Amino acid sequence: MDKNKERLLALCLMAALFLVGAVCYAAYSQEEPNRILLDFGGGQGKVMFGHYEHFEDFDVACIDCHHTAEDELSEMQKCGDCHLKKMPKGDPCVARKDAFHNQCIGCHEDIGMDLACGDCHKK
Ligand code: HEC
Ligand code: HEC
Ligand code: HEC
Ligand code: HEC
Numbered sequence: 001m002d003k004n005k006e007r008l009l010a011l012c013l014m015a016a017l018f019l020v021g022a023v024c025y026a027a028y029s030q031e032e033p034n035r036i037l038l039d040f041g042g043g044q045g046k047v048m049f050g051h052y053e054h055f056e057d058f059d060v061a062c063i064d065c066h067h068t069a070e071d072e073l074s075e076m077q078k079c080g081d082c083h084l085k086k087m088p089k090g091d092p093c094v095a096r097k098d099a100f101h102n103q104c105i106g107c108h109e110d111i112g113m114d115l116a117c118g119d120c121h122k123k
Pocket of ligand 4: 038039040041047097104108118
């Protein structure tokens, strides 16, 4: 093969690989929301959760919260997909309210931070 053909072939390969990469990226990338409104009723008021703030400013790792995800590139599920409002007795997967409270308040307690109900819940 002469040099020009080799070069053309290399360029075609590069273009093909780039396309494959772009398509995969588009198929797998899932936007992580900056702020998330968590509101299941219950009378205490809704919670506007600073998602971005937590992983970007406070340096909390994705999988410290998304504890069933393999890594930060995994598809992230909603907590309530598994933690239902009511769980069957004896299920190790706690109910939704406890899942949120144990994770959010648990971590804050670990770092000596004591938030009032109204610091998270807004009417
Ligand atoms: C401090 C805890 C915490 C950290 C850290 C965190 N997340 Fe989340 N994330 C949540 C909560 C809570 C939700 C809302 C889940 C729900 O609606 O049930 C959420 C929602 C999401 C969603 C939307 C899921 C959906 O289907 O609505 C994506 C995507 C996501 N997170 C990705 C990430 C990525 C990527 C990182 C790391 C860069 C990350 N998260 C770090 C707690 C966290
Ligand atoms: C794919 C299902 C699934 C998803 C999604 C999920 N969990 Fe869990 N979670 C479980 C199961 C099962 C357990 C019990 C076994 C274990 O600890 O892994 C658990 C345990 C927990 C515990 C410890 C239980 C305790 O006694 O305090 C907390 C806290 C928790 N989850 C919070 C969350 C939060 C918050 C989210 C969303 C950011 C979430 N989970 C997403 C399935 C899930
Ligand atoms: C793994 C640790 C961790 C988890 C889980 C976590 N947080 Fe935090 N949170 C932090 C840290 C660190 C700070 C910042 C402390 C500081 O300002 O020094 C913080 C601060 C906050 C603040 C104070 C407001 C602000 O912007 O300064 C609120 C409100 C809050 N978190 C809500 C939540 C909610 C709601 C959840 C659950 C959905 C949650 N956090 C889960 C670590 C965590
Ligand atoms: C660190 C933040 C945080 C603090 C502090 C907090 N909560 Fe929550 N709470 C949440 C999140 C997040 C949820 C899940 C989203 C929702 O239901 O609005 C929740 C859910 C609830 C629910 C259940 C709603 C449902 O039906 O699923 C009740 C009730 C509740 N909280 C009451 C309280 C009370 C009372 C206090 C104070 C003693 C308190 N919370 C303190 C974050 C917090």
